Amino acid sequence: MPTTVAITGADGFIGSHLVELLVRSGYRVRAMAQYNSFGSWGWLDSLDADTLASVDIMLGDVRDRDSVLALMTGADMTCHLAALIAIPYSYQAPWSYLETNAGGTLNVLEAGRTLGTDRIVCTSTSEVYGSARTVPIAEDHPLQAQSPYSASKIAADKLVESYHLSFELPTVTLRPFNTYGPRQSARAVIPTVISQLAAGRQEVALGSLTPTRDFNYVLDTAHAFQSMLESPLADVVGRTFNAGSGVEISIADTVALISELMGKEVDICVESDRLRPERSEVVRLVSDSTAITQATSWKPSHPLSDGLRSTIEWFSDPANLRRYRTDQYNV
Numbered sequence: 001m002p003t004t005v006a007i008t009g010a011d012g013f014i015g016s017h018l019v020e021l022l023v024r025s026g027y028r029v030r031a032m033a034q035y036n037s038f039g040s041w042g043w044l045d046s047l048d049a050d051t052l053a054s055v056d057i058m059l060g061d062v063r064d065r066d067s068v069l070a071l072m073t074g075a076d077m078t079c080h081l082a083a084l085i086a087i088p089y090s091y092q093a094p095w096s097y098l099e100t101n102a103g104g105t106l107n108v109l110e111a112g113r114t115l116g117t118d119r120i121v122c123t124s125t126s127e128v129y130g131s132a133r134t135v136p137i138a139e140d141h142p143l144q145a146q147s148p149y150s151a152s153k154i155a156a157d158k159l160v161e162s163y164h165l166s167f168e169l170p171t172v173t174l175r176p177f178n179t180y181g182p183r184q185s186a187r188a189v190i191p192t193v194i195s196q197l198a199a200g201r202q203e204v205a206l207g208s209l210t211p212t213r214d215f216n217y218v219l220d221t222a223h224a225f226q227s228m229l230e231s232p233l234a235d236v237v238g239r240t241f242n243a244g245s246g247v248e249i250s251i252a253d254t255v256a257l258i259s260e261l262m263g264k265e266v267d268i269c270v271e272s273d274r275l276r277p278e279r280s281e282v283v284r285l286v287s288d289s290t291a292i293t294q295a296t297s298w299k300p301s302h303p304l305s306d307g308l309r310s311t312i313e314w315f316s317d318p319a320n321l322r323r324y325r326t327d328q329y330n331v
Contacts, residue, residue: 004028005229006072008062008108009081011042013184014221018079020047021222023054032071032082035059043183062104069111077119079225080108086187087127087276090149101152102159109163121228122160124175124240125153126214126285136288139175139240146280157240164238172228172236177244177287181218181307182314186330189251190215190308193258194315199326203267207274209252214244214286217307220300227296235295244287245300261308274329
């Protein structure tokens, strides 16, 4: 029988790509989509019938321990991706971030402990580092909670660490840097720019242009998760791994590259409501991914220009673009 992987947050941007990748690689997937009264499976609704034939989808909520236990029952391994991720909204609703990101992670860890799950891969974020004190950023860089979002993810990371040390739970923490690609929400800068230009706007509204980021195409991030599942347990268990390109680019230069690839002139309007509080802005992020490349077979294979071309192509399809409200600020 094929190995079964449970995935929380499977209905989201990265999660839906991971579902596709694992099914193509021969896995069976148990996928949690967040419960809603419309019966929507999020981005899983866009997957083809052949892929969905190998996916068992359940509506649930990572904040509910019984939902998580039901999802993970019968699964060999788990990838935990469910989270609230929009940094600006974490200023408005910090308690919901703690409940979902830390509380949801606790539910996954407790279910894994109860069920004896073979391996649990938990998703962190480069935001836990805050603005880089040293570059490139290695896994031993200090953690700095510069937003309620990052604080909730640091709490989740520490819960994962504690369950490995306290209960010998076979956990792995993957820390992706700035994933982008098809299906990403317009709260992130790359889809914000592409969707506005694809909709015919010349003036693009953005926040700060000076921060630098380490952008990674979503299929590279999905492969990083797969490497965490397939590497010998002894090589990865109890460890945290960055997954990034090691290439640093400013927001302004990213916009210029997108403009060039789309063949469109762009005027940038910096809007105050898109700016983070000054001390909350993460000014610089760039990954040192030496650990993951030494422990696994993973390395990124999509240069930024190639990944942007694929992302632009997807957003330029009217059927995809109509899902986005390009005339408003998506928090």
